Amino acid sequence: MLIIGNGTVLTLGQNNRVLQNGAVLIQDTKIQEVGSTADLLKKFPKAQYIDASGKLIMPGMINSHMHLYSTFARGMDSKSKPPKRFKDILESLWWKLDKLLTLEDVYYSALIPLIDCVKTGTTTIIDHHASPKAVTGSLQIMAKAAEEVGLRAAFCYEVSDRDGEKIAWEGIKENAEFIAACHANPNSRLAGLFGLHASLTLSDKTLERCREAVGSLNTGYHIHVAEGIEDLEDSLAKSGLRVVERLNKFGILGPKTIAAHCVHVNDEEIEILKSTQTQVVHNPESNMGNAVGTAPVLKLLERGVQVGLGTDGYTCDMFESGKAANILQKHAHADPSVGWGEVPQMLYNHNPRIAERLFSGKFGELAPGAWADVIIVDYIPFTPMNETNWSGHLLFGVSGRAVETTVIDGKVRMINRELLGIDEDRIYARSRELAQKLWARL
């Protein structure tokens, strides 16, 4: 039993409460009680106690679209002119990097951002992976990294035709085997999705094969949708259909499917996303960085589509993603009044609902029965904080680096900024060696 107390508890969830001098009682992997610190300490005097001393106690964050494999791009010199179009960014950076990854690179590329997630208060990620020369076993080795760091993670391998039929086929097998293994050994911290790169790198034949491979596996797809205008142009040229229409024709959409980006979608496509209950994930920093346009997230939300928030590998810090989403919508609409409700909705309501479609149990809330994914944030409110203004406190007052304690699945993974059970120096040293070797192979 563990009590985290003496802080400002922000429960979030449907019955969101802000409790001064509040505490959370954790039993095994779940939250058992939320109440006043004095009451819980009196009731459970033998419980282990973590003193949050006035700071914020809240649910861990969720990243609904991530690329752990992008780690070794940090500081990489491509020695060529900066790419001008989105497709050039894929070709000159990501499709060069991912082809060089070995299984050991994949493992360390995963460990580093997973550690960063713990440090910045992200307790669940939904990843999208590519390593065309090391496909088989890549998802299992990432699952091993997630297990070691303690994060909840959903993995998939991005099938694509860009490296030929053999590698596409390996990707299909890797997804199917990983999903089957997840089903055979249910684990509340691990899930599998069927990964697809994007419509522009997938032929009709490969899409058919993917659908056949999914067969009776109870799973959804994780795919980039209409991220750059090239995806739309390609889909129209290939099929006469827009991207969402084409994917719908192949049965790719549905309640468990994640459609990342959806920048270039029209009203009819939004209706399809809604009627199929497909989940959209917005990645504001990535969209701005790649200059692909602004996703119509306000319209998607207004029409009733579930829209979560991700980072697309840009960062591990979901507080940062929330800040970017907020200013992007205001800037794009030239209207400072928009986004106030929608961004917290994506981050603190839709992201947990997305996680709940992939994993078992209750996410994103400090309430009895929910997963014990809890963070302590070094933020002592200097103006009143309550049930109506909490999101303004988080938006303007909190960043991932303010997180000092992270508990996942009831296990303390970081306390007072000290990681437990992780030899960070050794991991970083090996990562630098591997990155150096990979850069030399470029």
Ligand SMILES: [Zn+2]
């Ligand atoms: Zn992505």
